[in-house]
Amino acid sequence: MCKKKPYLLSSIREGARLGIQECRNQFKHERWNCSILPSIYTSSSSLSLSVLSSALASAHSIFGYELTSGTKETAFISAVTAAGLVHSVTRSCSAGNMTECSCDTSLQNGGSPSEGWHWGGCSDELQYGMWFSRKFLDAPYKNSSDSDVLSAMHLHNNEAGRLAVAKLMTVDCRCHGVSGSCAVKTCWKSMSSFEKIGSYLKDKYENSIQISDKLKGKVRRKEKNHRKIPIKKEDLVYTNRSPNYCVEDRKLGISGTHGRECNRTSDGPDGCNLLCCGRGYNTHVVRHVERCECKFVWCCYVRCRRCESMTDVHTCK
Template identity: 30%
Template sequence: MLGSSSVSYAIALSALTFISSEIVEGSRPVLQRTIESLFSDRSETVYPDACKWLRSSPRQTKICNRDPGMEETIDVAKNQAISSCEDAFRYDKWNCSLVFNNKPKRNIFNKIYRETAFIFALTAASLSHAIAKGCASGSLVKCSCLNSFGKNTVKEWKTAGCGDDFRYGKRITRNFLDFKHAGNDQIADTLKQNVLVGVEAVGEQLREVCKCHGFSGSCTTKTCWKRLPPFSSAMGLLKKQYHHAVKKKIVNYTTKRAITPKVRKRIRKDRKSLVYLQKTPNLCVSTVGRPCRDRQNCATLCCGRGYNKYQRAVDSRCNCKMLNCCFVKCDTCRENVDFYECK
């Protein structure tokens, strides 16, 4: 009997632990869970939820059900954020990995490091960019081309063409991340600020593009629209924000109590900068064997340990010119390129 009761107790305790963990996971803000899920899941796993690429909340399910194109847009935003991050940071000490120095316990989302702040800004920026582009391309059916009308200085009239609706992208991104219910403590304020910095980085790239129409090349009529450049433009701005991120003093990280208006005013002095709360661990351990771009970059990336220089052969276009290794009529030739790797 004693053994049976012990087994029953153990089963009950395990079930209670599982339920408790589910409650804790479910109690985390949607904003935090969504960003972490999109950037962490590097696989092509498809969930049964309406949004497919993440376990969606009721609000997110409603948004995805309302516009079937949202599933594809989320996938575009997810892949765009990850690939652009890995490309931009491939020669940096942190190369968009999810853990520091290959230590699983040092997950990038356990605290709010500089890199964590950047990921929140990057993912939110990618979402707003993908949604704005989806409106113009027609993949999202609940929005359309951004239209505006106006007159120019030479009394020629212009009509709006098919533009990228950034305002719609910004609004849906905030709704999708459940921005209003992200919390009122310092952690929530920090994450929300980083999300807004990311979204506004996309908005700063919005430009008016015009096309002239008229007889014999004249510009009697203009068609104008707002267009966002490729996401790499916003990525360049966000990387600058990453290097100039501001470290804030932790007020109540462990208690998660709502902070007073006086403290919040002090925290919000600079709303245009990325904000982080914890210092990044020393990343020099993780750079061993990493490729580096050139000697100047290697000195920083390799943390003073030095680097190995190799040569590798690559194919290049000859352009029908006489080169050291090519004949006049060849298409490609092999040439050696210097390659550096950290010791």
């Protein structure tokens, strides 16, 4: 795919960056904080081009154990990277960076003139982005010699990520009229911010469904009592329960929570009690020095005071 469509490499890289960044953003306060292997960083502390270019196709090089563990975390990684690729390719299409796709022109003549609005502008067309994401990400699992449950799980969660982008499409409008009146509106469809898509997928992660490790044509719930309840395409699914991520396990690539900063007053996942797994926490005082109460002095410089503040920082034992 990369050889056939080299002009899409920048979109693949951006899709990987979006997925990784949003994964880390959504899990930054949790025991599993979407940790990625340190070897993929360059000296400038940014994700290297070569890694990002292949990140979506071989995410194992970034996430290690998590991509093959079959856990809820695996499900989220699949969904968010698939969504990231749709988002970046579609954005590139709308920007006119590619000859194979552009804006969604099917809407142009529609609307409701009687209600004072019509379709116009440049609507994001997901069709090409969805197609490329399926072609690029699903092939390794579809072509797998053994049709195992992990491949079926990846395929399902990849599609759930893509559907999240489609589901959260919004309608934006611009007013036209004399003196700023809104006599006529031109409207177009656009994708939601990736942060909103990430938040939606995080909610799906929280409510993900455990599936049976025995395939019978399609994925099905592990709990026999609930098998009559259908699994929706937008649901995230997993096969194995997650480890607690409390203790470091180098073999599995789990970094543990030792040394992580926690919030002593929070009852949420970032609270010292939950994040530190009951081991307790250390407290140390950090001194902050910054410029403050700055004033402009005629002429021509700014005079500031030097302010100091002390903050308690709590880290897990």
